Amino acid sequence: FxxxxxxxxxxxxxxxxxxxxxxxxxxxxxxxxxxxxxxxxxxxxxxxxxxxxxxxxxxxxxxxxxxxxxxxxxxxxxxxxxxxxxxDFLEWLPVPLLLYIISFLELEDIARLSQVSRRFEMICNSNALWENIVENLCDTITPEMKELAQEMGWKQFFFTNRLQLQLQLRRRRQKQDAQNKKVTE
Known part of the structure; x- marks a missing residue:
């Protein structure tokens, strides 16, 4: 049999x-x-x-x-x-719950957690986590800043200093103005 x-x-x-x-x-x-x-x-x-x-x-x-x-x-x-x-209960938790928990960690702890496994590396580097962190730590986020963050990635947006962000926003605005000017002509 x-x-x-x-x-x-x-x-x-x-x-x-x-x-x-x-x-x-x-x-x-x-x-x-x-x-x-x-x-x-x-x-x-x-x-x-x-x-x-x-x-x-x-x-x-x-x-x-x-x-x-x-x-x-x-x-x-x-x-x-x-x-x-x-x-390891953390490995089996749903991603939205992990994102919520991780968003309370210090940046150094997030960096260490990203080295634990491929799953945690993916979660710790995800745009969803860094968008949550930016929204929690920044006072105001304009729609223009959100667009830039989505283009460059929320993690990179978070670690870019304010002067560089202002410069990138200004360049982006000038580029859009130039495109709008071409369309109207």
Missing amino acids: LKVVRPLSLLLSVLGNLRSNSAFVLPKVIFRWWKISLRNKFHESRPGEIKESQEDFLDDSSLHIQIAIVFGAKVLEHVLNLCRGNY
Whole structure:
């Protein structure tokens, strides 16, 4: 017979238990599998299931081997880390919530956080974050300044000193005036 395991079943069971428990301690690990076969004697077979406490799962090397064979070593390591309580909740938070949290950090901390992972690098360098930071720290932002920031990027806009910004705004205004003058002629 052919044993097929639905790959997300184990992880979803583990994550479901993790989310439902307020102390973030996994009460059990559930490993489910389905047998799929063309033979008649297996048509009525029911799905298999193993439920173990986290302590028992951590000690069950035969189940570790099964999971590694079916899902791979990375999934096994991830599940073991979940059972040990090594879970990075920040990696799983939605981006809008992360942007909100990060906007309260100091600039040096944002720079350090951007080095943690590719995801955090992308978020820490995103226009959405820097637009939020600029809006929180600057008293007034004119529509002209917003247009310039969208052209050059909010992060670069934030780190550009005021004299350079005034010069760039003046050049931009002159360029638009010249274009408007050509259109009217």
